Structure formats: structure tokens, C-alpha cells
Amino acid sequence: MVEDRVTDGVRIAQLLSSELDGREDGTFARFAVVDADRDVAPTVDGALAYRVTCDGEAVAEVFVQPDRTRVELRTGLDAAVERAEALATAADGTVDLRVRPKAVEPPRVVLFVESGAAVKRAADVLVAAVEAES
DSSP, rough: OOOOOOOOOHHHHHHHHHHHHHHHHHHGGGEEEEOOTTTOOOOSEEEEEEEEEEETTEEEEEEEEEEEEEEEOOHHHHHHHHHHHOOBOTTOOOOOOOEEEEOOOOOEEEEEOOOOEGGHHHHHHHHHHHHOOO
């Protein structure tokens, strides 16, 4: 059995983009990936890979770092933190989804997606954030 763990920031961002833009059920049908940089190269500080909109409104920005993807949420911040903390631990016991507030104006929440296995859970955090604002 192969146990490769996807920890490349660009690949994680690609998987998240596919999850958000490819699904057409429920809230996912309202998401769009926009302003995508197909040639984005990861940086330590994070390079902007794309933005996520819901019903045409900006809800998040996705940045790539060498070993993870960083999602900065703009909406439903309390719901995003609550959902992310509930989903942080993978089935194998590893913590590959981390969340923290970002002290900027307007406030944001930063979600660190540290493996490909965490992508579906990260997408669920975005859904929770958007649904909290609806």
C-alpha cells in the first residue's frame, strides 16, 4: 500500500481549487475560483494562487507556501474557527488543519492546510463560513 502524503503547497492549492470549483452540490455550487495564477511559485511568506468567491463576493484568498497552503477567510470568521478546530485532526491522528485569527482590518481568519488529506475538511470550513453569513 502506498502511503504518500501530499505536502506540496501548490498541489494542495490545486486540490482545494478542484474541490471548491468542481463540486456542484449545496453551497459548493455557489463557489468560484477566480484570478488563478497557473504559474504560481510557492514562497515562504505565501504567494497568491487564487481567490474564492461565493455568489460573486470575495470570501477567501489562497496562498501557496513550500509545504502548505494558507487560506485567508474574509467572512463567517467565528464559524470558520469553530469548524476548523472541530476538523483539525485527521483520521490517523495527525493535525493537518490549523486555524488562527489574523490581526488586520477588516479581521480575517487564517486556515493552514498542511496536507492533501485535509482539503475536503478545509472546503467544509469555507462552507461553514459562508453559511454562517447567509
